[in-house]
C-alpha cells in the first residue's frame with residue numbers, strides 16, 4: 001500500500017509468533033495441539049517479585065521515571081554485573097528498557113548509518129536482522145556448523161569482517177540452538193575482535209542463568225577486558241525470573257553510547273513501567289534460589305528431549321549447554337514422503353506436515369537462517385514434552 005513507509009518492506013513478521021498463532025488456530029478448531037514454539041518459561045514470576053510490584057503500586061510509584069530507569073534499578077544492575085560477571089560499571093553506564101528488545105533496537109538505532117554492516121552468526125534469533133534492517137543497516141550472516149555445535153569459529157568470524165562492519169552480535173546461550181560458549185571458545189572470538197578495533201560487540205546475555213551441569217557462563221568483556229570500551233552488554237529479567245510480560249531489559253556499556261540510547265528512548269517510550277522496574281529491583285537484589293531451581297528443571301527436560309529426539313528416524317539432535325531450546329536436524333527426512341502423501345522438500349514442509357499429522361507445533365530452522373533443522377522450545381511440562389516427542393518419533397517413522 002502506497003501509504004505505508006518503505007521501511008516496512010525491509011521487515012518480515014516473526015516466524016515464531018506465526019507458529020504460535022497457527023497452533024492456537026488449530027486448537028480453537030478442536031485439534032489436540034502441543035505447542036513447542038513459544039520462547040518463554042512456563043513458570044510463574046516468583047512471589048517476592050510480585051509482592052515488590054504490589055508494594056510499589058501501594059507506595060504510589062506510579063509516575064514517569066527517568067528515561068534510563070530508576071536509580072535503584074540501575075544500581076542493582078551495576079551490582080549484578082559486578083557480582084555475577086566481575087564487570088565494573090558505574091550505575092550511570094546502565095540503561096533500562098521495555099524488554100531486552102528495546103535495548104537492542106535502540107542500540108542499533110543510535111549507531112547504524114546506511115551501509116553499516118552488522119555481523120550475525122546463523123542460526124540467529126529472528127529479531128536481530130529485522131531490527132538491523134529497520135534501522136537502516138545491513139545484516140551480514142555467517143553460518144555456523146552443526147558439527148561444531150553451532151558455535152562460530154575464529155576463522156568464520158574473521159572471514160566476514162569488513163571495513164564496514166559496525167557490530168558483531170553475540171548470543172550465548174543461543175536462541176535458537178541453546179549453544180553456549182565456554183570462556184576458551186569465546187576467547188578465540190575476542191582475539192579476532194581485538195585485531196579489528198572498529199568493530200563493536202553487542203552481547204545478548206539474556207539466557208545467562210540457564211546453563212546446565214558444570215558449564216560456566218562467560219561474557220565477552222569478562223574474557224577480554226580490552227573490549228570494554230566497545231562492548232554493549234545486554235541482559236534482562238524475562239527468562240531468568242520468568243518475567244516476560246513485565247517487559248524489563250537492560251544493558252551496560254560506554255557512557256556515550258548509553259546517553260545516545262537514552263536520547264532515543266526519551267523521544268520514544270521514555271522510562272519503562274515504574275511498577276515493573278521496582279519488581280526488577282527485587283528480582284536482581286532479592287533471593288536467587290528461584291533461578292537455581294528452574295535451571296535444574298530445564299536441565300531434566302533438555303535431557304529427556306535430546307534423548308527421545310535422537311531415537312526418531314532421520315533426526316539428529318545435538319545436546320546444548322543452555323537456554324530452553326534444541327535445534328535438531330531433519331536432513332534425514334528430506335526427500336521422504338509424509339503420511340499425507342506430500343514429499344518433504346524443506347524443513348518448512350517438515351514442520352507443517354508434523355503439525356498437520358501429529359499436532360506438534362515447532363519452528364522451521366530456515367526462519368532462523370540455518371536448516372534443514374527445527375527449533376523446539378522445551379519450556380513446557382515433562383508430560384507434554386514426552387507426548388510430543390513420541391508423536392515426533394511416530395511421524396518420522398511413518399515418513400517413507
Ligand SMILES: Cc1ncc(COP(=O)(O)O)c(C=O)c1O
Nearest residue numbers: 099100101125175206236238249
Ligand atoms: C536471544 C534473545 N534476546 C532477547 C530477547 C528479548 O527479550 P525481552 O523479553 O526482554 O524483550 C529474547 C526473547 O525471546 C531472546 O530470545
